[in-house]
Structures are given as structure tokens and as C-alpha cells.
Amino acid sequence: MKDLKKLQSEQQKVQREIEQLQNRQKILLNRKTDTERRSRTRRLIEHGAVLESIFPAAAAMTGEEAKAFLLALSRLPGADEAAANVRKSGDAS
Numbered sequence: 001m002k003d004l005k006k007l008q009s010e011q012q013k014v015q016r017e018i019e020q021l022q023n024r025q026k027i028l029l030n031r032k033t034d035t036e037r038r039s040r041t042r043r044l045i046e047h048g049a050v051l052e053s054i055f056p057a058a059a060a061m062t063g064e065e066a067k068a069f070l071l072a073l074s075r076l077p078g079a080d081e082a083a084a085n086v087r088k089s090g091d092a093s
Contacts, residue, residue, distance in 0.1 A: 051066070052059045058066055073079060 051070075055069070058069065061069065074083075
């Protein structure tokens, strides 16, 4: 009888540990998701600020207008080469 109670007690202890680890995992996953979201938000804000600093008229554009503007720029002759060169050199100017 003592052995059975001891085993049940140990089983309950292990079950509590499993629940604690599962909760810890949820916390860590939430923290990771939050960090990724903050990083993306920061990147989007920085890219938008660069766009507006180079093209002040972009500040007054709607999202669709800005998209159309950037698409038009990307279709200009040499745009692909310029983008590739910037990526290779890391030059942002």
C-alpha cells in the first residue's frame, strides 16, 4: 500500500513538472513571437522613414499609391542591377 501511494505521489509530482515545463515553453514561444513582431515593425518603420526622406511626396501617398510608385521605380532600366549592387556592397547611399 505504501508503495502505491509513493508511486502516485511521484506521478503527481512528475505531472506538475510537465505542466510547468509546458507553461515555460508557452512563455518562451510568446516571447519569441513578440521579439519577431517588434523586429518586423521596426524594420517597416525604418524603411518607411527612408522612403519618405528620399521621396517627401511619399508621405502623402496612400498605401496603394506608394506601392504603384515603387513598382514603377523597380521597372526603370537598371533598377535590378542597382539593387543587386547595393546588396553586394552594403552601400545604402
